[in-house]
Amino acid sequence: MAKLTLEELKKLREEKRKELNNRRTEGKDVQVIVGMGTCGIAAGAKDTFDAFLKEIDQSGLTNVTIRQTGCMGLCHSEPTVEVIVPDMPSVVYGNVNPDVAQRIVRKHIVGKIMINDHIFDKPAADIIK
Amino acid sequence: MAFKNYILVCGGAGCEANRGVDLYKTLQKELQEQGVENEAQVVKTGCFGFCEKGPIVKMLPDETFYVSVKPEDAKEIVAEHVVKGRPVARLLYDKTQSRTNAKLEDIDFYQKQVRIVLRNCGVIDPDSIDEYIARDGYDALAKVLTEMTQDQVIEELKKSGLRGRGGAGFLTWKKWMFTKQVASNEKYVICNADEGDPGAYMDRSTIEGDPHSILEAMTIAGRTVGASQGVIYIRAEYPLAIIRLENAIKQAKDYGLLGENILGTGFNFNIEIRLGAGAFVCGEETALIASTEGRRGMPIPRPPFPAVRGLWQKPTVINNVETYANIPMIVLRGGDWFAKIGTETSKGTKVFALTGKINNSGLIEVPMGTTLREIIYDIGGGIRGGKAFKAVQTGGPSGGVITSEYLDTPIDYEHLQKLGSIMGSGGMIVMDEDDCMVDVARFYQEFCVDESCGKCAPCRIGTRTIYNLLTGICQGRGTMDDLQKINEIGRAMQKAALCGLGQTAPNPVLSTMKYYEKEYLAHIKEKKCPSGKCRDLVTYYILPNKCIGCTVCARRCPVGAITGERQKIHTINQETCIKCGECLKACKFSAVFRR
Amino acid sequence: MLSLEIQFISLTTEIAEVLILNTTMEKPAADDKKLTPELKEFIRQWKPKPGNLIMVLHRVQEHFGYIPRNVAFEVADLLDVPLARVYGVVTFYHLFKLKKPGRFKIAVCMGTACYLKGGEDIIKELENILGVGLNAVTPDGEFSVEAVRCLGCCGLAPVLSVNGEVHGNVKKDQLAEIVAKYKGT
Ligand SMILES: Cc1cc2nc3c(=O)[nH]c(=O)nc-3n(C[C@H](O)[C@H](O)[C@H](O)COP(=O)(O)O)c2cc1C
Ligand code: FES
Numbered sequence: 075m076a077k078l079t080l081e082e083l084k085k086l087r088e089e090k091r092k093e094l095n096n097r098r099t100e101g102k103d104v105q106v107i108v109g110m111g112t113c114g115i116a117a118g119a120k121d122t123f124d125a126f127l128k129e130i131d132q133s134g135l136t137n138v139t140i141r142q143t144g145c146m147g148l149c150h151s152e153p154t155v156e157v158i159v160p161d162m163p164s165v166v167y168g169n170v171n172p173d174v175a176q177r178i179v180r181k182h183i184v185g186k187i188m189i190n191d192h193i194f195d196k197p198a199a200d201i202i203k
Numbered sequence: 204m205a206f207k208n209y210i211l212v213c214g215g216a217g218c219e220a221n222r223g224v225d226l227y228k229t230l231q232k233e234l235q236e237q238g239v240e241n242e243a244q245v246v247k248t249g250c251f252g253f254c255e256k257g258p259i260v261k262m263l264p265d266e267t268f269y270v271s272v273k274p275e276d277a278k279e280i281v282a283e284h285v286v287k288g289r290p291v292a293r294l295l296y297d298k299t300q301s302r303t304n305a306k307l308e309d310i311d312f313y314q315k316q317v318r319i320v321l322r323n324c325g326v327i328d329p330d331s332i333d334e335y336i337a338r339d340g341y342d343a344l345a346k347v348l349t350e351m352t353q354d355q356v357i358e359e360l361k362k363s364g365l366r367g368r369g370g371a372g373f374l375t376w377k378k379w380m381f382t383k384q385v386a387s388n389e390k391y392v393i394c395n396a397d398e399g400d401p402g403a404y405m406d407r408s409t410i411e412g413d414p415h416s417i418l419e420a421m422t423i424a425g426r427t428v429g430a431s432q433g434v435i436y437i438r439a440e441y442p443l444a445i446i447r448l449e450n451a452i453k454q455a456k457d458y459g460l461l462g463e464n465i466l467g468t469g470f471n472f473n474i475e476i477r478l479g480a481g482a483f484v485c486g487e488e489t490a491l492i493a494s495t496e497g498r499r500g501m502p503i504p505r506p507p508f509p510a511v512r513g514l515w516q517k518p519t520v521i522n523n524v525e526t527y528a529n530i531p532m533i534v535l536r537g538g539d540w541f542a543k544i545g546t547e548t549s550k551g552t553k554v555f556a557l558t559g560k561i562n563n564s565g566l567i568e569v570p571m572g573t574t575l576r577e578i579i580y581d582i583g584g585g586i587r588g589g590k591a592f593k594a595v596q597t598g599g600p601s602g603g604v605i606t607s608e609y610l611d612t613p614i615d616y617e618h619l620q621k622l623g624s625i626m627g628s629g630g631m632i633v634m635d636e637d638d639c640m641v642d643v644a645r646f647y648q649e650f651c652v653d654e655s656c657g658k659c660a661p662c663r664i665g666t667r668t669i670y671n672l673l674t675g676i677c678q679g680r681g682t683m684d685d686l687q688k689i690n691e692i693g694r695a696m697q698k699a700a701l702c703g704l705g706q707t708a709p710n711p712v713l714s715t716m717k718y719y720e721k722e723y724l725a726h727i728k729e730k731k732c733p734s735g736k737c738r739d740l741v742t743y744y745i746l747p748n749k750c751i752g753c754t755v756c757a758r759r760c761p762v763g764a765i766t767g768e769r770q771k772i773h774t775i776n777q778e779t780c781i782k783c784g785e786c787l788k789a790c791k792f793s794a795v796f797r798r
Numbered sequence: 799m800l801s802l803e804i805q806f807i808s809l810t811t812e813i814a815e816v817l818i819l820n821t822t823m824e825k826p827a828a829d830d831k832k833l834t835p836e837l838k839e840f841i842r843q844w845k846p847k848p849g850n851l852i853m854v855l856h857r858v859q860e861h862f863g864y865i866p867r868n869v870a871f872e873v874a875d876l877l878d879v880p881l882a883r884v885y886g887v888v889t890f891y892h893l894f895k896l897k898k899p900g901r902f903k904i905a906v907c908m909g910t911a912c913y914l915k916g917g918e919d920i921i922k923e924l925e926n927i928l929g930v931g932l933n934a935v936t937p938d939g940e941f942s943v944e945a946v947r948c949l950g951c952c953g954l955a956p957v958l959s960v961n962g963e964v965h966g967n968v969k970k971d972q973l974a975e976i977v978a979k980y981k982g983t
Binding site for chain 3: 399402439440441479481495496497515556557566596630638643647650656
């Protein structure tokens with residue numbers, strides 16, 4: 075990657091922002107975002123991540139991206155996963171073990187039905203629009 | 204087909220008791236009766252906090268937040284909200300009830316948290332500089348490099364009122380100004396990521412979730428004070444944070460946002476990582492500098508302050524991770540924006556690691572001035588297992604305890620100090636009725652004995668002596684004289700110790716002695732530990748009138764101290780008993796008794 | 799004057815430490831460890847950077863699991879610092895070890911959150927299972943247990959880590975399973 079100038083940084087920001095927003099609102103894609111801080115990993119986030127990969131692969135879904143992020147702060151219910159599906163409000167699931175991951179794919183992503191007992195509140199509004 | 208509405212009913216332990224389950228069922232029934240079961244799904248959720256106002260219902264996608272909802276309200280919620288699409292006003296959470304005195308116009312939400320430091324944590328991929336950039340990343344740096352003078356940056360910081368988040372709360376703008384004013388061909392910018400306070404992990408999470416924000420802020424600091432080299436001193440215990448930082452540094456260099464000629468402006472700044480090696484005292488700034496120089500982390504007396512003579516004897520800005528994480532937002536939105544959040548003397552937000560005997564342990568960020576009660580009950584969901592709240596410890600080994608009387612104190616630097624505790628770096632440990640305050644004081648003192656660097660006598664000898672006295676009290680050998688001695692030694696250490704470690708080491712002890720004198724007296728005079736934690740002071744008995752001879756306790760006892768035949772009264776052999784309390788936990792008939 | 803005195807004190811402690819060094823670091827018979835070529839290269843790269851000692855020791859310990867006696871001599875030599883400095887630094891920081899730990903290093907957190915949630919009981923139970931006390935190595939060289947301060951996962955207390963892999967919300971009766979998971983692998 076070449077070094078950026080001021081202009082290029084601005085352009086890159088616009089591009090990437092569009093990409094992020096598109097993913098979020100235009101609904102082309104389903105996103106599964108797994109919290110992978112030390113706590114999350116200690117609570118089994120890696121297994122959860124793998125379970126999502128496997129289940130999505132087996133279901134033949136091609137419109138799902140799985141990403142990692144840092145800690146969402148809900149240590150009491152790690153591993154945590156945010157699920158963004160077009161036409162559905164995005165939600166955060168907690169205590170997502172491989173079994174719950176499988177259910178999220180089958181019910182939430184495919185069936186558009188939310189799963190009982192695992193949804194947690196997002197801790198705060200996003201200050202960056 | 205997705206539903207039009209999702210009705211989230213909180214199913215946390217607190218709400219279950221508050222008839223959350225009934226509500227869930229009634230809502231489902233109402234949906235069917237009103238013929239809209241295809242319009243909305245009722246979902247049981249985990250705990251949302253706010254347990255005092257439970258059960259809670261959150262409507263998605265419009266984020267309406269209902270509190271104290273009863274099953275009788277289900278009909279109206281379905282008829283009004285689901286069918287007609289208008290909220291039920293009388294159930295709405297009244298925002299004016301919020302005790303938080305900080306209001307931001309762009310955040311009018313029921314939530315108690317405001318995330319500035321943690322703005323990207325849990326949102327972006329920490330390994331992707333592109334995602335950071337997409338969320339205004341490096342915009343502040345561009346602004347500082349191209350539109351602002353050094354003095355303007357300091358001026359914004361001054362307006363913001365930002366104070367150091369590493370413990371002492373020194374005004375950041377002053378630190379930067381002092382460093383800028385010293386003439387020197389070389390200066391340094393250090394990020395203190397040593398986070399030695401046991402029970403705190405804000406800095407780790409911030410770095411793991413958003414490493415670029417630290418790099419950006421350090422570069423801004425470099426430009427402002429005239430430094431071209433930065434150092435991040437981070438605990439070796441945080442391997443993931445180190446990997447993410449290394450990766451972030453590499454990406455920033457590739458993009459020309461770090462290194463030579465940043466963004467083509469001719470400004471050079473580099474950052475390197477130095478690892479700590481497990482010494483609490485290295486969080487103290489002069490000790491940290493010694494350690495960065497490859498020596499033992501022993502503090503030196505200040506002044507001269509690092510701003511004048513720091514790393515390699517050169518002027519050095521040293522700030523905490525969280526302090527840095529605030530800075531890009533202050534530059535972008537202006538100091539005035541930041542100063543609107545918080546209290547008179549303490550601006551902005553504070554990140555706390557809420558742990559201990561709390562239902563929803565976690566990392567939270569609240570505006571300064573939020574009360575402890577809001578944090579523990581609204582966000583933390585109250586005490587685990589329905590036990591009684593006893594105390595909150597803040598400030599780790601340098602802080603003190605806050606009792607239930609002071610739960611409504613707004614949290615800021617001054618108020619906590621007045622209560623005999625400190626803000627500290629942000630560890631907030633909740634204790635319940637099972638925790639013994641003398642034992643907690645002993646625990647912290649043991650920590651300080653381990654961590655004292657041994658350079659100055661008040662700390663080296665003082666911590667050891669207090670520790671021995673406290674151990675004696677916990678074992679039933681304490682006398683009233685001991686309390687007097689602890690007090691005297693503690694006061695002497697506060698005045699005479701060389702660095703912050705020794706000066707503050709007596710705090711947890713003195714603070715518990717002040718607020719829990721009765722507990723100390725019980726240990727000394729009655730040789731009893733009211734909470735049952737100090738094993739030498741408790742005895743377990745089996746109440747003959749309650750024991751039915753089920754043998755569960757005898758089977759659970761790890762040392763075979765309980766004897767008795769099936770359906771006959773059991774007894775505990777006090778000689779063999781190790782007082783682990785397993786029998787007490789095991790007995791379903793309340794026949795085991797602790798004294 | 800005061801600073802002179804302090805310098806003098808630290809000088810005498812350094813001398814004392816060299817004496818201790820010769821007696822406490824593991825004897826050559828049990829310790830014929832030598833710097834590997836990669837380690838030497840690492841040291842060569844770091845040598846020009848001031849304040850390199852701690853970074854070098856980290857790398858050495860990452861390789862051997864501790865700081866072997868002979869290697870400490872070599873490091874002092876290559877970095878051109880007095881052996882007393884090396885020893886002083888190694889003994890000051892809790893992380894550096896002079897004795898070889900077990901192949902699996904179990905670190906039980908005794909930070910505040912973990913202490914309150916029963917970290918002590920975890921240590922006791924581990925001692926029972928492994929049959930050795932804190933900071934000792936099991937006879938087969940597989941395990942050693944140490945108490946550490948806060949692994950930064952306090953929300954999951956009580957916490958322990960095995961060779962850096964963190965386990966949260968640990969219960970006493972899971973310990974045997976955790977130990978078994980590593981044993982012999
Ligand atoms: C014993 C002791 C331990 C400290 N530990 C830390 C620490 O772990 N992290 C930190 O940022 N500051 C720590 N400090 C405070 C630092 O000395 C220093 O004040 C701080 O890094 C300055 O940054 P700030 O102005 O951004 O708060 C400690 C101070 C003392 C006396
Ligand atoms: S106290 Fe154990 S991980 Fe922090």
